[in-house]
Amino acid sequence: MRSVLLDLKDVTFDYILENKQSLRAVNDLSLQVEEGEYIALIGPNGSGKSTLARLLNALLIPLFGEIQVDGFATRVEEHRWEIRRRVGMVFQNPDNQIVATTVQEDVAFGLENLGVETSEILQRITESLNRVGLSAYAEHAPHLLSGGQKQRLAIAGVIAMRPRCLVLDEPTAMLDPRGRKEVLDTIHSMNRQENITVVHITHFMEEALQADRVIVMHRGEIAAMGKPETIFNGSIDLHLLGLEVPPIPRLAEMLRAEGLTIPTGILDTDDLVSYLCS
Amino acid sequence: MRSLTLGHYLPGNSLLHRMDPRVKLVSLLVLIIALFVIETFLGFMLFGSFIFMIFLSTRLPWRYFFRGLRPVFLIVLITLILHFLFTKGGQVYVRWGPLTVEEAGIYLGSFMTLRLVLLVTTTVMITLTTSPIAFADGIEYLLRPFRRMGVPGHEIAMMMTIALRFIPTLMEEGDKIRKAQMARGADFETGNIFRRARNLVPLLVPLFVSAFRRADELAVAMEARCYRGGQGRTRLRELQARPLDYYGLTTVTAILVFIILTGV
Amino acid sequence: MFIEVKNLTHVYMPGTPFQVNALTDVSLDIERGEFIGVIGETGSGKSTLVQHLNGLLKPTSGEIWIEGNNLWSSKTDLRRLRSRIALLFQYPEHQLFEETVFKDVAFGPRNMGVEGRELEERVRYGLEWVELDYHTYSQRSPFSLSGGEKRRVAMAGILSMYPEAIILDEPTASMDPVSRKHFLARIKRLHQEGKVTVIFVTHNMEDIALLAERLFVFASGRLVLQGQPAEIFQSKETLEAIGLGIPVLTDLMQKICRKGKTIRTDIFSVEDACREIIRSRREGVG
Numbered sequence: 046m047r048s049v050l051l052d053l054k055d056v057t058f059d060y061i062l063e064n065k066q067s068l069r070a071v072n073d074l075s076l077q078v079e080e081g082e083y084i085a086l087i088g089p090n091g092s093g094k095s096t097l098a099r100l101l102n103a104l105l106i107p108l109f110g111e112i113q114v115d116g117f118a119t120r121v122e123e124h125r126w127e128i129r130r131r132v133g134m135v136f137q138n139p140d141n142q143i144v145a146t147t148v149q150e151d152v153a154f155g156l157e158n159l160g161v162e163t164s165e166i167l168q169r170i171t172e173s174l175n176r177v178g179l180s181a182y183a184e185h186a187p188h189l190l191s192g193g194q195k196q197r198l199a200i201a202g203v204i205a206m207r208p209r210c211l212v213l214d215e216p217t218a219m220l221d222p223r224g225r226k227e228v229l230d231t232i233h234s235m236n237r238q239e240n241i242t243v244v245h246i247t248h249f250m251e252e253a254l255q256a257d258r259v260i261v262m263h264r265g266e267i268a269a270m271g272k273p274e275t276i277f278n279g280s281i282d283l284h285l286l287g288l289e290v291p292p293i294p295r296l297a298e299m300l301r302a303e304g305l306t307i308p309t310g311i312l313d314t315d316d317l318v319s320y321l322c323s
Numbered sequence: 324m325r326s327l328t329l330g331h332y333l334p335g336n337s338l339l340h341r342m343d344p345r346v347k348l349v350s351l352l353v354l355i356i357a358l359f360v361i362e363t364f365l366g367f368m369l370f371g372s373f374i375f376m377i378f379l380s381t382r383l384p385w386r387y388f389f390r391g392l393r394p395v396f397l398i399v400l401i402t403l404i405l406h407f408l409f410t411k412g413g414q415v416y417v418r419w420g421p422l423t424v425e426e427a428g429i430y431l432g433s434f435m436t437l438r439l440v441l442l443v444t445t446t447v448m449i450t451l452t453t454s455p456i457a458f459a460d461g462i463e464y465l466l467r468p469f470r471r472m473g474v475p476g477h478e479i480a481m482m483m484t485i486a487l488r489f490i491p492t493l494m495e496e497g498d499k500i501r502k503a504q505m506a507r508g509a510d511f512e513t514g515n516i517f518r519r520a521r522n523l524v525p526l527l528v529p530l531f532v533s534a535f536r537r538a539d540e541l542a543v544a545m546e547a548r549c550y551r552g553g554q555g556r557t558r559l560r561e562l563q564a565r566p567l568d569y570y571g572l573t574t575v576t577a578i579l580v581f582i583i584l585t586g587v
Numbered sequence: 588m589f590i591e592v593k594n595l596t597h598v599y600m601p602g603t604p605f606q607v608n609a610l611t612d613v614s615l616d617i618e619r620g621e622f623i624g625v626i627g628e629t630g631s632g633k634s635t636l637v638q639h640l641n642g643l644l645k646p647t648s649g650e651i652w653i654e655g656n657n658l659w660s661s662k663t664d665l666r667r668l669r670s671r672i673a674l675l676f677q678y679p680e681h682q683l684f685e686e687t688v689f690k691d692v693a694f695g696p697r698n699m700g701v702e703g704r705e706l707e708e709r710v711r712y713g714l715e716w717v718e719l720d721y722h723t724y725s726q727r728s729p730f731s732l733s734g735g736e737k738r739r740v741a742m743a744g745i746l747s748m749y750p751e752a753i754i755l756d757e758p759t760a761s762m763d764p765v766s767r768k769h770f771l772a773r774i775k776r777l778h779q780e781g782k783v784t785v786i787f788v789t790h791n792m793e794d795i796a797l798l799a800e801r802l803f804v805f806a807s808g809r810l811v812l813q814g815q816p817a818e819i820f821q822s823k824e825t826l827e828a829i830g831l832g833i834p835v836l837t838d839l840m841q842k843i844c845r846k847g848k849t850i851r852t853d854i855f856s857v858e859d860a861c862r863e864i865i866r867s868r869r870e871g872v873g
Contacts (some may be wrong), residue, residue, distance in 0.1 A: 052594060126549055129546075136543075140537070144485065144545060146455075148619055155549055161557055163561050192629060248761070292836050296836070296839075304862065304870075322846040500682060506641060506675075
């Protein structure tokens with residue numbers, strides 16, 4: 046039995062708008078995430094995904110309800126730094142999360158904030174840049190990196206703090222296919238090799254197919270949750286929730302409706318090919 | 324954007340490059356004081372040859388040096404002309420209608436010009452050999468004693484770093500917005516100065532909006548990475564003064580003392 | 588011929604250490620009314636190319652001809668040209684600057700000297716295409732809108748110039764799946780009903796496969812492939828080597844084909860794929 050890392054109980058969050066009205070972003074949401082899990086969080090714009098991400102590392106504090114990270118409650122102010130070093134965030138826009146003027150200084154930023162010794166900082170920079178494959182760029186200026194490299198730098202800056210969990214808010218949205226692949230490979234290897242828990246918010250349904258668990262958000266609530274095979278097997282009307290079923294599961298579903306014998310839960314091209322050609 | 328080269332950093336590995344930024348900042352201050360204490364041309368000669376020797380040791384190309392001087396050229400020229408024409412006294416050398424150029428004018432004009440040129444040269448030399456980041460570190464350290472008086476040394480340094488980080492990004496963005504508006508028929512190139520200024524609105528408004536959006540996002544990202552101001556922070560590059568730095572500091576202090584004592 | 592590009596080469600910052608050869612000897616033609624896809628990864632030169640088509644960039648060497656006229660000859664009115672061949676940049680919502688949606692959408696036509704009644708008509712036309720109600724939106728501040736609405740206003744600001752051709756530079760980046768679908772449907776309608784030539788720059792193969800009649804593929808500043816989508820996607824290896832891929836369904840059909848089934852591979856929609864698989868099965872049995 047794995048231990049629970051993120052524990053959300055009846056969490057509600059409102060934004061206060063300019064005209065003093067409040068806008069409910071997350072509504073009475075409960076969720077437990079286990080250590081080492083890979084969660085994909087999907088949902089249309091405005092469904093509360095990003096708000097949820099910010100709640101997880103105490104950038105936002107719930108209006109009602111309670112969030113615990115590794116036993117620390119986000120509501121308690123003294124816990125915030127403990128929480129933020131455990132839950133690392135990566136955001137959508139690669140440019141707007143790089144602080145320093147060289148790659149290695151940017152990786153150092155979080156460690157400097159934590160008050161880590163200089164010798165230790167140097168060691169962790171080397172280690173983190175190795176993990177994301179940017180060792181050759183330590184002295185480079187960040188604005189000269191490609192989009193994929195910038196996002197990997199952001200990941201390096203976060204993992205240098207040795208977090209237990211990575212929360213990524215649409216980290217591939219602004220990247221081209223090569224950049225996307227680089228970043229996805231990095232995230233997956235963090236999850237598999239370092240057992241870092243991943244909460245990955247995405248608009249790309251294909252990316253959600255590779256998760257341990259998919260959570261579909263709609264109007265601040267969890268509309269559906271389960272393994273990718275069940276979420277995308279046609280039993281849930283994703284279109285109604287403002288999403289699309291990826292082509293392969295959709296095709297499998299359609300063929301099944303035409304009377305072909307295809308098992309449910311097919312997500313992968315090669316699997317479908319082998320059923321069709323057997 | 325080109326005029327920003329005043330103090331543009333040129334990487335290198337000379338003695339001056341390798342000196343501690345704090346020492347360089349303090350030395351610069353001492354040298355500037357020295358310049359204002361100097362009273363004779365001989366003093367300027369000695370000071371000038373000292374700066375010249377240091378400059379040779381940095382192996383910087385001359386053109387960067389002159390480029391650094393260019394922005395202040397006009398000021399130097401005006402100083403010179405004003406003194407020539409309006410400082411009176413001593414022998415009259417030139418008489419041209421009501422205008423005269425007299426001995427005191429030439430003396431004081433040349434004196435002031437030399438002082439200005441040496442002042443700028445010394446500053447440019449330091450900025451050419453010190454990376455802006457090192458500068459920020461140095462300023463942060465030197466302002467530390469004034470923290471209790473409310474001088475936000477760390478914040479100033481952090482602002483400098485972030486500004487340096489985002490200048491290229493915002494320049495790129497500005498170029499993109501300019502093109503996007505040109506694609507809608509905007510005209511940035513013709514018309515008189517007022518018209519041109521007004522035509523910049525479609526460029527500047529989106530650029531400011533974007534800069535604010537970036538600032539917002541960056542602030543959140545920094546907070547997420549445990550940033551909480553300067554307290555309890557360590558540094559990747561702790562500043563460390565080495566023997567070289569002490570020699571340097573001793574030398575410039577000696578120069579100042581020498582000037583004061585001998586009255587050159 | 589509508590647009591002709593002849594031996595176009597573009598070098599950024601020539602003669603400096605930062606010199607980049609963004610485009611090398613590119614030649615291509617675009618006919619009026621076509622739907623063109625320009626694909627390639629970031630830095631492949633595709634954005635540089637399209638900025639030449641409306642005179643935002645000047646060729647280092649080579650020529651651009653629009654309807655038989657050399658674009659960089661002295662008699663071309665560049666501002667007029669830019670209203671005819673409109674360009675919508677990536678994240679177009681970042682170009683909004685006016686106090687009201689009306690004024691922002693009117694910016695383009697006003698620069699062309701359009702005023703009064705006609706101006707209003709054009710603003711209505713633009714907003715109509717992007718399905719924003721004129722009464723509800725025209726007097727609102729563009730900065731009070733949602734991200735998706737801003738993007739539509741920016742699009743309206745292009746359409747109000749009544750362009751003959753519209754260049755879209757990665758317009759669907761960061762859109763959620765449903766907004767993306769609506770956006771693509773709108774572009775398709777613009778092409779079919781509005782008779783507008785569309786030049787669609789993207790690295791998203793799924794988007795472009797369903798829309799484009801012809802593709803130009805760029806890598807490292809060179810035009811490496813051109814042709815109909817179905818032809819282009821036969822070269823899976825080439826595309827993957829330059830950081831691109833092929834649509835999931837095309838990949839599926841090609842894999843089935845390779846297993847010895849007789850099946851069409853020029854398939855880009857789930858419905859077509861389903862029909863073709865069923866057909867191939869029946870024939871296989873019969």
